[in-house]
Amino acid sequence: MSVLSEEIVFEAGEEAPFGAKKVGERVYIRNFEVSDAEEFAALMVKNRAFWGQYETTRDDDEYTVEYQRRNLEKMRAEWVKDQGYFFGVFLKENDQLIGDIGIHMIMRGPFQSAFVGYSLDEEHNGKGYTTEALKLLVEFGFEDLNLHRLQAGTAPENPASSRVLVKAGFEQEGTERKNLFINGKWQDHIQHSILNDNWKG
DSSP states (O other): OOOOTTTOOOOOTTOOOOOOOOEEEEEEEEEEOOOGGHHHHHHHHTHHHHTTSOOOOOOOOGGGGHEEEEEEHHHEEEHHHHEEEEEEEEHHHHHHOEEEEEEEEEOTTOOOOEEEEEEEGGGGGGGGGHHHHHHHHHHHHIISSSSEEEEEETTTTTTHHHHHHHHHOHHHHHHHHHEEEEEEEEEEEEEEEEGGGGGGO
């Protein structure tokens, strides 16, 4: 079997360097640090009902600072193992954390693909920040991680998220039926993807 020339290969015991920052016109994305735990927990509490419409159910302790400290430490561990890359979304004008975005479920070998996910503070929705942050994330996935394909799913009841993906260059592929259990029931998701070959950085 041939090996992809641009595949990132980790030898036993080898770790990926931790940390990255991508800067856009109005926002930047930066790897989470444990010191972000208090601000991130507060953002989650603020958006609990808004984000909860389209997410799997969270336990109450996930909204505490202590839990988020452990969670951000876990994110760092996943980063250096090439398992997941998670960023905060920050406003350039004042460094305020307004969301999170990341690449996860990374499949190397012949796949070279991963999923992306994102959430933005309800107060800052509709201003194009998510699209800008997603374009920065795609750049990171294709240029820094050498991935071939990125994909994301959105709920049919959340057309705004589909519009974000399309504006960032993703194409709609179809509907995956009842693939995620949210709010007590199995729900469909519209699948989108973008290929490195078709990406225009």
